[in-house]
């Protein structure tokens with residue numbers, strides 16, 4: 001159940017507009033918003049300064065492309081997996097839009113996806129980190145993902161240290177909503193902080209990364225028989241560093257100490273050499289952190305996902 005009062009709904013709309021739109025301008029903005037399911041929270045945003053058009057993620061891609069070409073948006077907002085499909089359509093010359101800015105929502109935005117989207121659309125990619133428990137973080141004009149400290153009290157609980165430093169899980173208290181109070185609600189996300197201060201002048205803390213869910217942390221056993229966590233970012237790097245032919249990947253951990261990796265390569269690239277490099281990179285990394293690798297299996301092709309499912313590149317099963 002998700003409840004908001006009319007006041008809270010208007011306050012949410014005003015806040016998100018104030019913190020995402022560059023400024024009001026003659027002619028207003030056209031925003032294309034891709035959602036898994038329409039929520040009445042979003043239906044408040046339509047008027048003279050803003051034309052917000054919703055697209056269901058279940059729509060066929062060709063229909064989305066035709067609709068976007070007919071009404072080119074200034075802002076494109078959606079999960080990065082969908083924005084990636086639109087970027088491919090853009091690179092292929094089928095999608096002919098020039099958005100000023102992209103907003104990634106609802107899924108983890110990995111650095112290689114950010115680069116690919118920015119290159120395809122020649123526009124900056126910003127992030128909104130939001131869930132039903134609150135509006136947690138928004139990118140500033142400098143591109144830093146600031147925690148919205150005047151809207152939510154975000155307490156960061158340390159998770160166990162991984163090989164690449166501290167990770168946190170957020171405990172959320174919404175400071176404004178009273179219709180459905182959210183008080184010290186622990187989310188399932190894995191976060192890292194950026195300790196630097198931002199040039200934009202905001203003193204709000206900066207999130208370096210959102211790295212997926214706590215229950216998708218992979219585990220390996222070290223020489224003292226202690227389980228050590230490997231967070232999604234560490235797993236991502238050991239795969240992507242192994243070869244420039246890798247277009248996309250999925251990682252499944254069926255049991256502690258082993259990985260099953262699915263690779264999608266650039267067209268025409270032979271599979272076997274890249275698969276060997278990935279297996280060697282995983283082995284070196286896991287050993288380099290003093291852990292044992294039981295098994296690594298590398299498979300060609302991704303496991304198909306339905307359009308309404310959130311993309312999770314690293315998943316722990318069972």
Ligand SMILES: [Zn+2]
Nearest residue numbers: 140144198200
């Ligand atoms: Zn900033």
